[in-house]
Amino acid sequence: MNSWIRPQLMDMAIQSLLRDEAFALRARKELPVKLFPTVFTVAFRGGHRKVLSAMVQAWPLPQLHLGPLLVDPKSYQDSLWAILDSLDVVSRPGKGGKSKLKVIGFRPDVELIQSSDSSEEAASSLYSDATHVEPEVTLPETRSRQRRHWKKRPCQAWQPLDLYINLSLGTSHSGNVSSSVLRKVRRSCRPLRLFCRKLHIKDMPVIRTMEILNLLQLEFIQELEICGCSGLPSGDNKFARQVEHMKNLCSFTLAHLIFGTSAAESQLPSHAFISFLSHLSRLGHLRMLHPSSYHISGHLYCLLSYLPAALETLELPCYTLLHRDICCLSQSPQASHLKKLDLSKNDLSQIARGALEALVRETSDTLQELVLDHCGIRDLHLMVLLPAPSCCFHLHSLSFSGNWISSYSLENLLQLVAKLAELKVVVCPYPIECHEYMERMRLCSIESQQFISVTTMVHNMLKASGRENLKWIFTLNTFL
Known part of the structure; x- marks a missing residue:
């Protein structure tokens, strides 16, 4: 058959x-x-x-x-x-x-099976006779954290059940698996232990966020993303104390935070936010941090003092980094371990000459991804910066879209990066001449001779240097 x-x-x-x-x-x-x-x-x-x-x-x-x-x-x-x-x-x-x-596992740990696949193939991933090896991290003795509604029945009739899930919660996630499982954990008569490796929360008030954290085995969380939530790093820092329990946290993103519900609370002093970040000193496994807040401006040295030296990814798109912040970062123990550095949307044109170059050199032994998008970089700044990336022999990706450079600077950049054997992707803006051409001709399309000549030049230079495998992506800075 x-x-x-x-x-x-x-x-x-x-x-x-x-x-x-x-x-x-x-x-x-x-x-x-x-x-x-x-x-x-x-x-x-x-x-x-x-x-x-x-x-x-x-x-x-x-x-x-x-x-x-x-x-x-x-x-x-x-x-x-x-x-x-x-x-x-x-x-x-x-x-x-x-x-x-x-x-019970709710995570798509195995390759998703489409509805057209046979039930026999789908069933093969639903169970295992082997002893369950989760969690992979070191945990203290765990217990069910949901409200104790199950006391209404004899406790000896119930065996604890472990639920493993990645949670995505927020206004756009109502009615999904995450919401259904959380609702069950809150209302269940049975002791349920909820293990969440990846937790993403968006646009939730602090009370709701804290309710969710109270249901989780905090020591199991490895990836935490909080976006647009109000009031978390203020008040008596209940959230910060919860973060301290996430001993195995590897990736932490705090983006677009609202520091209170009133106008007065929203003007949270910088020292209060830095005090909140001081709780990160308990997170010895942290490898990736994205704290998007203007409160870091002028205080980056405080944040760095709380972070593990082995930090691999640092994303600081906070718009207001100062010269002393860049200098502190270049002199920090984290600089020699970074694999990704993102300084997007900081005005680096205001940074004194030499500071940014020193930072890039300090990261050169490990850096794999450098992002300098929308940093106010022009020809003068690029020409000063250019020698530094030549030392980054492990660089895989370079991006500085949203800046203003000329065709001459573009050629110099291409000649330099073509020598980096491990570089796979470069994202940069079209030269300023192309934008001037668009404005002069009132064009809204890149299918013009000016744009074609630039892309042809790049293609020919890559071919001549034997780097045709290098993916070069152009972006437009604005629509004219």
Whole structure:
């Protein structure tokens, strides 16, 4: 029998079984363990709520990974709630077998399986006989952090259940898997332990954010992104104390923060924000930091004193870095470890000559990505800076779009970077002559002779230097 026919026949047989729900519920008692995932997959995609609930209550293996099934939000919501609702039902030996389930995974750790794939292939990633190895980080003894509604039933009837998920929460994420799982954890009668490796929160008030953090095993979080949330680094720093417990945090982004709900609170003094950042000194595993705030201006030395020396990514798009900030960064222990440095949207034209070059040289042994977009760089600044990147032999990506340079500076830049063997991508603006041409001719298209001549020049120079594999991307600074 052809290999593609067998899965189709299996699916047809299971779908026929599920049409008679009462019979399917009785048949599950005799279902072989190996068929559980396949039947479960078909039932999930078909929205057979009662069958799903019964199968979870009698799940014969310690793990159930739902990530590969959570592809289309419109198709899985009913099935997901059937599974979550079933977690509060205590299975008994006389009712189809007692569940051995200890872990439910909601993360897409394996390659997502499309709805057109066979149920047999999808089922292969839903479970494992092996002992569960999560978490990979060192954790203290963990406990369920949800509100203790489950006291209304005998505690000995409930076994703790671990849920593994990456959470994305905010105004644009209502009704998704994250919201459904959080709602279940808050209301469950059963002790549930929520492990989240990646947590992204956008546009949420501080009270709501703190409620979510109170449900999580904080020591497990490795990636935290907070965007547009109000009031977090102010007041009595409850959020900061929560961050201190994230001992295994590797990546931390604080972007577009609102420092209070009133006009007075929003004018948070710089020292208060730096005091908040001082809590980062407890995070020994931190490797990536993106603190987007003008409060860092003039105080970067304080922030650097709290960061681990082995920091690999530092993104400082805070618009207002001063000369002394750049000097402090170049003299910091972090400079010799950085793999990515992003200084976008800082006016580097105001930085005294030599400071930025010194910083690039200090990072040259490790730097792989340099981003200087919209930094007010012109020919004079670029010509001074150019010798420094020639030492960055491990540089993979260079970007300085949004600046104003001439064709002459572009040629000098190209000659220099063509010698960097590991460089793969360069993003730069079209020369200023192209913008002047657009304004003079009132053109809105780059399909003009001026633009074509620039791209041709770059192509020919790359070809002549044997760097045709270097991807060169041009950007327009403005629309005229």
